[in-house]
Amino acid sequence: MTAFVYESERYVPEKIQVLGVSVEPAEEGRKLRERVTRDCQEDRPHISLDPYPLRLLIDPDAKLIRAIGAENEGHWAGLIASPVTYIVNRSGEIRWAYVSASAADRPSPVALAKSAVAVARGEAPPNDYPGKM
């Protein structure tokens, strides 16, 4: 999540929206947002956080998480979402995807932003970073 805030200068001018989904209660999501906000204000105070560059959504029954097939039922913490990242165009069509092998496996923040900018401009995502399925 921090990476999305730190790279927001790539997203905001293109009017790209960023949505994060988890089973976490809203209160935990607000705490996470506060932590990321404090980090950003200390590390990169030039970044504007008004309006906030991403929205966190709660999926307590994992309805959407199950609909995309990202549910992880066997985790010690209970049902959680496996990490997956999509870029979706205005029509609701998935144009790019990165299915992480683990919580530590995340798409390159810069490459992800470049792919999102391409989709926002109606172009194909760059071939040099095709995502991962």
Added chain:
Amino acid sequence: MPKMRIGDSFPAAKLQDIDGETVEFPAVFAKAPATVVFFYRGRW
């Protein structure tokens, strides 16, 4: 294993954000030329 592939339509769902505002999929995608949706584990 995620079912959704490149070219698929994102499924329909109605969620709330952490501030209590309702967000409807796929209608929310019409609000921007592109949307990044990331699913994260939470429950740290």
